[in-house]
Every structure is written in structure tokens, then in C-alpha cells.
Amino acid sequence: MSFLIAVHHAVPPGIVTNHDLTKFMDTSDEWIKTRSGIKERRWVRDGNREGRGISNQQLAFEAASKALREAEISPQEIDLICYATISADNEMPGSGVLLQQMLAPEKAIPIFEIRNQCSGFIYALQVARGYIEAGAARNALVIGAEIQSTGLDLSDRGRNTAVLFADGAGAAVISSEPPSAQGQSAEGHKLLSVSLASDGTHADKLGVALPGFAGACPIREEDFDGAAVYPSMDGKFVFKMASLCMPRMVREIVINAGYSMSDLRCVIPHQANQRIIEMLAKDLGREVNVFSNIALYGNTTAASIPIALSEASRQGIMSAGDLVCLVSFGAGFSWGAALIRW
Amino acid sequence: MPQTTDVCLTGLSSIDDEKFGRYTVPQSLEGIANPPEKIFIFRGECKPSEAAAASIANTLNASGISREKVQFLISASSTPDFNNPSLAQCALAQFPGWSIGGIEIRQSAAGFDYAIGLAKNLVKGGIYESIIVVATEFLSRNYAAFSEDAPRSQSIEYARAVSGDGVVSCLVCSGRFLAEHKITSPAFSVIKNLNLANGNGAAAFTTPVPSTSRMPLRMSPKDLRLNEHLPRIDREQFLRFTREGFGEEIKAASSWAESIVVNAPAADFLSACGIRGDTRRVYDAFISRGYCGAAGSGLGLLALTAERKLGAKERVVTISAGAGINLGATLLEAL
Numbered sequence: 001m002s003f004l005i006a007v008h009h010a011v012p013p014g015i016v017t018n019h020d021l022t023k024f025m026d027t028s029d030e031w032i033k034t035r036s037g038i039k040e041r042r043w044v045r046d047g048n049r050e051g052r053g054i055s056n057q058q059l060a061f062e063a064a065s066k067a068l069r070e071a072e073i074s075p076q077e078i079d080l081i082c083y084a085t086i087s088a089d090n091e092m093p094g095s096g097v098l099l100q101q102m103l104a105p106e107k108a109i110p111i112f113e114i115r116n117q118c119s120g121f122i123y124a125l126q127v128a129r130g131y132i133e134a135g136a137a138r139n140a141l142v143i144g145a146e147i148q149s150t151g152l153d154l155s156d157r158g159r160n161t162a163v164l165f166a167d168g169a170g171a172a173v174i175s176s177e178p179p180s181a182q183g184q185s186a187e188g189h190k191l192l193s194v195s196l197a198s199d200g201t202h203a204d205k206l207g208v209a210l211p212g213f214a215g216a217c218p219i220r221e222e223d224f225d226g227a228a229v230y231p232s233m234d235g236k237f238v239f240k241m242a243s244l245c246m247p248r249m250v251r252e253i254v255i256n257a258g259y260s261m262s263d264l265r266c267v268i269p270h271q272a273n274q275r276i277i278e279m280l281a282k283d284l285g286r287e288v289n290v291f292s293n294i295a296l297y298g299n300t301t302a303a304s305i306p307i308a309l310s311e312a313s314r315q316g317i318m319s320a321g322d323l324v325c326l327v328s329f330g331a332g333f334s335w336g337a338a339l340i341r342w
Numbered sequence: 343m344p345q346t347t348d349v350c351l352t353g354l355s356s357i358d359d360e361k362f363g364r365y366t367v368p369q370s371l372e373g374i375a376n377p378p379e380k381i382f383i384f385r386g387e388c389k390p391s392e393a394a395a396a397s398i399a400n401t402l403n404a405s406g407i408s409r410e411k412v413q414f415l416i417s418a419s420s421t422p423d424f425n426n427p428s429l430a431q432c433a434l435a436q437f438p439g440w441s442i443g444g445i446e447i448r449q450s451a452a453g454f455d456y457a458i459g460l461a462k463n464l465v466k467g468g469i470y471e472s473i474i475v476v477a478t479e480f481l482s483r484n485y486a487a488f489s490e491d492a493p494r495s496q497s498i499e500y501a502r503a504v505s506g507d508g509v510v511s512c513l514v515c516s517g518r519f520l521a522e523h524k525i526t527s528p529a530f531s532v533i534k535n536l537n538l539a540n541g542n543g544a545a546a547f548t549t550p551v552p553s554t555s556r557m558p559l560r561m562s563p564k565d566l567r568l569n570e571h572l573p574r575i576d577r578e579q580f581l582r583f584t585r586e587g588f589g590e591e592i593k594a595a596s597s598w599a600e601s602i603v604v605n606a607p608a609a610d611f612l613s614a615c616g617i618r619g620d621t622r623r624v625y626d627a628f629i630s631r632g633y634c635g636a637a638g639s640g641l642g643l644l645a646l647t648a649e650r651k652l653g654a655k656e657r658v659v660t661i662s663a664g665a666g667i668n669l670g671a672t673l674l675e676a677l
Contacts, residue, residue, distance in 0.1 A: 048558045055555035086426045087560075091549035092573065093666040094448055097541035108587060111539035111666070112456065115428050115446040123445050126469070127460060133467030136459075147554035194469075196414070196443025200391075200427070200435030207427045211552070211561075211571065214423035216386035217486035219571065221563040229561070332431035336443065 002132045002191040004172055004340055005179040006071035009310040010062035011042040011168040011297065012054050016149075021163055024154040032163045035235075037274020041166035041298030043149035053150065056088055057095040059169035060145040061102045063306070071173040073139055075103035078173075080140040081111040082127045084120025084302040087147045088113065091211075095145065103141075110137075117207075118270050118330020119196070120144055120302030121170065125326075125338050126194040128174040138176045144302035145169035151208065153230035161231040164273075166298030170306020190341040195253045198334040202241065205234040206331040242276045242329040247283040250325050253337040264288050265322035266342075268312055270329055271297065271304040280327075291317055301330070318342040344517030344531055344677055349462045351674060352520065352529035353405035353513040354644050357396045362388055363507065368632060371503050374577075376609035381506035381632035383482045390509075391423050394478040395436030397511040401474060404527040405513045409437055411523065412513070413470040415444035416461055418453030418636040421480040422446065429478060450547070451605050452537065452662045453477050453636025454510065455670025459535040461514035472515040479635035481505035481573070489567050497574035504607060505573070506632030510640030528647060530674035533657070536595060539668045543583025547607065547665040549573045573665075575607050580667070581614040588669045589615055592661060595671035599657035603627065603646055605638030606663045638662065639670065652676040 017040045018029035032038055044053035060083070068075060083096035090098075094113030110131075116123040121144035128140035148165035152158060174191065209228040211219040223229055246269060254264050267284060269277055271294040281290035291312045300307060305326050318324055322342040329335040344350050359365070363384040371377045384393060394417065402409055415430055422429035430444030449456040454477040461473040485502050513525075520529060551570040552561040565571050584592075584606070592615045596602055604611045605627040612624065627634070627642035634641065639660040646658065654676055662670040 044555070045557055051557055053555050053557045058555075087554040089553055089555050090544075091552055091571070092420055092448070092450060093541070093544050093548065093668070097539050097544055097666045097668070100539065101541035101544070105540075105542065108538040108540040108591075108669075110456070110459070110537040111668070112460070113448040115422075115426065115448055116430075117426050117428065123443070126443075126464075127445070130460060130464035130467045130469050133469065134463035135466075136463050147560075150554050150557055150560040151552070196445075197441050198431045198434055198444050199441050200431035200433070200444075201438070203424065203427050203432050203435060208425040210425060212424040213421040213480045213483050214389045214391070216483065218421075218483060219487055219561075219566065221566050224563045331427040332444075334427065334431055334444065 002129045003175050003178045004189040004191055005175045006067045006173040007306055007310045007313060008063050008066035008070055009168065009170040009307040010059050012044045014043050014046060015040050016043045025159040026156045027159050027163060036164055037294050038298045039295045042168055044147055044167050045149035056085055056145050056147045057098040057102065060095065060099050060143045060171060063169040063171035064103065064141055064143065067171040067173050073173060076107060077139050078141045079109050080128060080131050080137040081109065082114060082124035082140060083112065083143045084114040084116060084124040085145050086115050086117055086301060087151065116334050117332060118272065118301050119328040119334045119336045121305045122194065122326060122328045122336035122338055123196060126196060129191055129194055132174060132176045140174045142172045142174055144306045146301040146303045148301060157227060158230050160235065161233050164299045165231060166300050168297055168300040168303040168307050170303050170310055172306055192339040192341055193253055193257045194338045195249065196336040198332050200332060202333050205237050239276060241333060242272065243279045245335045246280050246327050246329050249335055249337045250284060250327050253325060253339050257339050259323060263323045264325060266318050266324045268305055268309045268326045271308055272299050289317060344520055346518035348517035349465045349514065349532045350517055350520045350529050351512050351514050351532050352525055352527050353401040355397055355400035355404050356510045356641060356644055357393055362393060369503050376629060378504055378629055378632035382508055384480055384507045389423050390419065390421055390429055390478050390480050391432035391436060393509040394429060394433035394476045397509045398433065398474055398476055401511040401513055405525050407523050409440055412442060412472050412474050414442055414473045416457040416473060416475045417444060417446050418449060418457045418477040419479060420448050420450060420635055433476065449636065449668045450666060451607060451635055451638055451664025452668035452670035454639040455660055455662050455672050456537050458514060458532060458672050459537045462532045462535050465514060465516050471519045472513060474511060475514055476511040477636035477640055478509045479637045480507050481635055482507050484572055487566055489569050492567060492569040495574060497576045498569055498572050500577055501573045501575040504633045506634045508634035508637035508641050510637050510644060529677045531677055532672065533675050534673040536591060536671040538588060538591060539666045540587050542587055543667040546576045546579035546583050577608050581608055583667055584663045585615045587667060591669060593617055595659055595661050598673045599659040601646060601658040603639060603642035603658065603660040605642055607633040
């Protein structure tokens with residue numbers, strides 16, 4: 001058995017409103033809110049200031065430290081790190097080993113550097129679950145962390161995607177024992193199931209092409225004049241696919257785990273777009289509480305689900321015993337869901 | 343025959359080297375006693391996803407199972423088609439209608455051993471019964487953007503001289519799956535697996551750019567002119583940190599079997615880690631085809647089994663170390 005015994009998050013202090021973005025590009029608060037539901041986001045990037053900002057692993061460290069405190073577990077008790085990001089601080093090694101250096105530098109443990117875009121956190125949960133169910137780990141730290149703001153095209157050309165993406169980190173502690181066995185009073189948040197899927201035929205519909213090894217040269221100087229080094233998205237197509245795959249994935253995981261849809265109380269979806277979240281809520285019906293915090297944080301890719309779960313938990317959205325589903329959809333396409341008995 | 347509860351590895355395959363690329367002789371390496379004998383380079387028009395898919399197809403053929411029986415894909419690579427999405431999805435796209443989950447891990451040279459460890463635990467944990475593992479590297483392609491005008495750096499020159507390409511794949515499944523599907527290709531029982539990482543030596547083997555904490559942008563044309571986007575391997579520091587951080591674990595793993603496959607960005611890795619006077623059969627992937635990251639361990643294992651048929655119960659251990667520093671080790675027993 002695997003239990004999600006704590007979850008927390010961290011975001012950079014810099015709030016960037018839609019109005020702030022109008023200084024960089026031809027856009028408006030109304031345009032952004034209407035199309036995405038986003039009012040503001042957190043960025044480490046501070047205008048065009050040069051230098052070093054907050055790193056991916058620093059955000060992860062803050063989120064992880066809070067989650068570990070909540071779990072009443074010391075960093076030395078963590079025996080696995082599953083770190084999901086597509087924006088590590090270096091191309092290599094990943095941010096996972098750098099986080100481990102901050103948490104428990106004297107200890108060597110397996111550290112997975114996972115690159116599954118917006119579904120990264122759900123994929124990372126499956127890795128943790130595998131190790132715990134096999135008896136190979138007792139306490140796993142599962143991270144979703146992104147610094148997207150330093151990879152965005154803030155000119156008019158990039159406005160369709162630059163207004164969406166943001167920075168943040170979430171951390172969950174997955175344990176072989178429920179929290180009650182570790183000195184806490186709450187019922188165990190049992191991780192019942194994880195389901196994963198993908199369809200790579202649409203890899204060109206959402207992503208960042210370069211640096212990439214599909215061509216003879218991963219990146220050239222002239223590539224910086226084009227759009228291939230920045231996120232690109234076929235918004236309508238992504239919307240259509242997400243609206244199709246996410247509700248289907250929720251139903252599949254609930255039914256396959258032996259429950260009925262009427263048992264489902266809460267869904268924590270990837271925060272890509274408020275319209276997708278509303279479409280999911282409409283599809284699942286009024287009885288299901290579909291959580292959204294995209295208005296305040298934008299799309300933080302692999303970090304969005306743990307940030308949303310952390311906030312939903314703190315806001316008391318879930319009650320003990322509730323059936324809760326986390327569901328993601330992102331570039332690849334890859335999508336997934338996790339079912340938790342809260 | 344394996345026990346139903348065993349975790350097995352079978353269908354170990356790669357691609358037709360002649361069809362997909364060519365071998366070259368590495369440039370001379372000043373002060374390096376044992377350079378690679380040759381280095382494999384993929385053809386310019388070949389994509390990582392195509393190489394991965396070709397290898398996966400060979401694994402499926404060798405195993406004699408249809409892809410509908412496979413439940414999950416683990417891809418280990420540091421050189422995907424795109425910055426994102428991941429190579430796992432791009433490789434799956436080569437097989438129309440294959441919509442299983444595919445995870446992408448980036449563990450440098452330890453990628454194959456990490457992937458086997460993950461697959462083993464997912465099978466042992468009862469989550470999946472059959473998983474394809476594929477390790478793909480196109481490291482040589484980094485140097486298509488090499489700037490000759492940049493200040494010379496020994497760690498960049500070293501990485502450039504030793505880096506090559508490769509792909510390898512296999513099926514990891516339960517013993518029950520192996521028996522039920524009457525898989526007759528050579529198979530191993532995955533007896534033991536060890537994966538460890540420690541960031542103490544992170545600076546010894548790194549690719550610093552793109553760096554997302556750098557403002558205003560994570561990468562610029564200037565970085566290319568300075569070769570900041572290229573891997574740099576400080577061979578001596580890498581070996582020192584590996585020895586200091588994992589010397590005991592490497593010594594223990596090397597005692598697990600008579601045959602050892604070693605994969606690291608340096609030759610004579612075992613002796614550099616203080617394991618001397620070893621007369622056992624050691625297959626050094628670095629020497630035989632250059633440093634090819636995550637693919638090295640599996641390719642070394644493939645070469646070892648091609649060289650001679652392993653007898654039943656004969657054991658072989660793969661030991662790998664790469665950026666991180668990540669360490670991997672897997673003990674296999676021939677079935």
C-alpha cells in the first residue's frame with residue numbers, strides 16, 4: 001500500500017499580472033482572462049534583468065521542506081526522490097540530485113529525473129508507487145517543479161503561450177505507512193491507483209522543439225531568430241484532445257478501481273486552462289468538485305497538480321474518506337490519473 | 343524455468359548498425375591511455391524516436407509477443423527528438439495506435455540500469471506485468487554545434503572525443519508472463535538492482551545550458567559561441583567523486599558475478615574505483631564503442647551475450663556511472 005501523507009507547494013514571490021504583460025506584448029487582461037482564466041502568475045523572471053534567479057531546485061526545496069515537516073519525516077528518512085520537470089536548472093544532471101544536495105547531502109538514494117511535461121507529477125507518483133509496493137522504498141519524495149518564465153517569448157509572436165506558463169513547485173511525501181502510523185491523526189490518504197496513457201502522433205501540437213536531436217544539429221545560432229526555442233501550441237487542438245481524454249481517464253480509473261462515478265467527490269486537474277477545467281466539470285456533473293486555482297498561478301506544467309492539491313487540502317475542499325482523482329493532460333500527448341482515498 | 347514471481351529480462355536488442363549509422367575512429371586523446379577503439383554515429387537523417395522504435399520492434403520480434411501485450415514503456419535518454427515532449431511519446435508514435443503510458447527518465451550513463459530497476463519494481467509491485475525498456479542516445483550530435491572559436495576546455499574536448507551514439511531495448515516482465523507467452527528468446531532473471539545518486543560530484547559531469555535559473559533567458563546565441571550548451575566531463579574529478587561516493591557499492595556490485603559489463607565515461611572504470619587485480623571477464627562498453635550514455639550498459643550486455651552464450655544460472659552484472667553522479671548496477675542470471 002502507498003499513502004500520500006503530505007503535500008505542499010512553493011511559488012516565487014514575484015506576481016505578474018495580465019496588465020504587467022502588456023508592457024512586453026500586445027495583449028490585454030480581458031483577452032487573457034477570457035481565453036485562459038488566468039489573472040496573474042508567479043515568475044522568477046524579473047523583466048529583462050540579467051543574472052541568476054530562483055532555481056528550480058530552490059522552489060522544490062521549499063515545497064519539499066514544508067511537506068516533510070507536515071509528514072513529520074526528516075530528509076534522512078527519504079529513500080527515493082521522483083523529480084518531474086522539463087525545466088531543470090542544468091541540462092544535465094537534473095535538478096533532483098541538486099535538491100538532494102540541499103536536503104541530505106550525505107545520503108545517496110535513487111533519484112529519478114522525470115520528463116513527462118504536464119503529466120510529470122502523475123508519472124512520478126507511479127514511480128514512487130512501484131518502489132513502495134515492491135518494498136524497495138518506504139518514504140518517497142515526489143516533486144513537480146518548473147521554471148517556465150525564462151523560456152518564454154515575450155514578444156507579440158509568443159503571446160499565445162507566454163501568457164499561460166508560470167513557475168512553481170509542489171512536493172508530496174508518499175509512504176508505505178499511513179500518516180496515523182506516523183504520529184498524525186488524519187486517516188490515511190491511500191493511493192489506490194495510477195493510470196497512464198499517451199499518444200505521440202500529436203507531439204508537434206504542443207511543446208518546445210529545440211534544443212532537440214531530431215535534426216542533424218540540436219540547435220544553431222540562427223534558431224534563436226525563430227520560434228522553435230519557445231513553447232508552441234495548437235490551442236484549439238489541445239483543448240479538444242484534453243476535453244476528450246481527461247474525463248475519459250477519470251471515468252476509467254474510477255471504474256477500474258471498483259468504484260462508481262457517484263463515489264467520486266473531488267477532481268484535481270492539471271491547471272492548463274479554465275475552459276478545459278470547466279469542460280471537465282460539466283462532463284463529470286455537479287456532484288463532483290473540480291478544483292481550480294489557475295487564475296492565480298497560470299500553468300505551472302508538472303507543478304500544477306501538486307500546487308492545486310496542496311491548496312485544495314489547505315482550503316478543506318476534501319474531507320476524510322472522499323474519493324479524490326488527480327488528472328493530467330499535456331504535451332506528448334501524455335495523460336494520466338491517480339485515485340486517492342482521502 | 344523462472345518462478346512466476348521472478349522479474350525477467352528478455353528480448354535484448356538493438357538496431358542494424360550498418361543500416362542506421364557508421365563507426366568512426368575517435369580523435370587522439372592526449373594523456374588518455376585507453377581511448378575507445380571505435381565510436382558509433384547515427385546517420386544525420388535518423389531521429390532518436392526512429393532508432394528507439396526500430397530497437398523496440400526488434401525486442402518485440404525477439405520476444406515473439408505483440409505490442410498489445412506490453413503495458414508500459416520506460417525511455418532513458420538525454421537526447422530526445424525535441425526539448426519536449428519526450429522521446430517516450432515520440433517513439434510510441436512510430437507504432438500507430440499504441441497508447442500505453444511512456445515515461446522519460448534522464449539518468450545519464452546509469453539510465454539503462456535505472457530503467458531496469460524501475461521496471462523491476464513496477465512488475466514486482468504488481469502494477470504492470472510487461473514493460474519495454476529502451477535507452478537511446480545521440481550524443482555525437484551535440485558537436486554539430488561545436489564552436490571552434492570558443493576558449494578551449496579540456497573537459498569539453500574530452501566529452502567531444504569520447505561521445506558516441508547507441509540504442510538498446512528489452513522486455514522486462516513477470517516470470518508468469520514469460521511462461522504464459524512461451525517466450526523462447528534468451529532471458530535473464532533480474533536478481534538484484536541498485537540505483538543511487540548523490541549530487542556531490544554534479545559539477546564533474548555537466549551540461550550547464552539551458553539553465554532555467556538564468557535571467558532573462560535560459561539560453562542565448564552567445565552560449566553556443568562559448569560551447570556552454572555542450573557536455574563537459576572532467577574525467578579525473580568524475581572518477582574521484584564516483585570512487586569517494588560509491589566505491590564501496592561498486593566494489594560490492596562487482597563481486598556479484600563473474601562477468602561484468604561496465605559503462606562509464608572513462609576507461610578502466612573499475613580500477614579507477616580501486617578495484618584492482620580483477621581477472622574476471624570485464625566488458626567495458628566505453629572501450630568497445632565509446633561513451634553512449636544510457637545505452638552503454640544494455641549494449642555492453644548485448645555484446646557480451648553475442649560473444650558467447652551464457653549457460654543457465656550464469657550470472658552477469660552491469661555497473662554504470664554517469665552525470666549526477668548516478669550509479670546503477672543490475673545482477674542478472676541467465677535462465
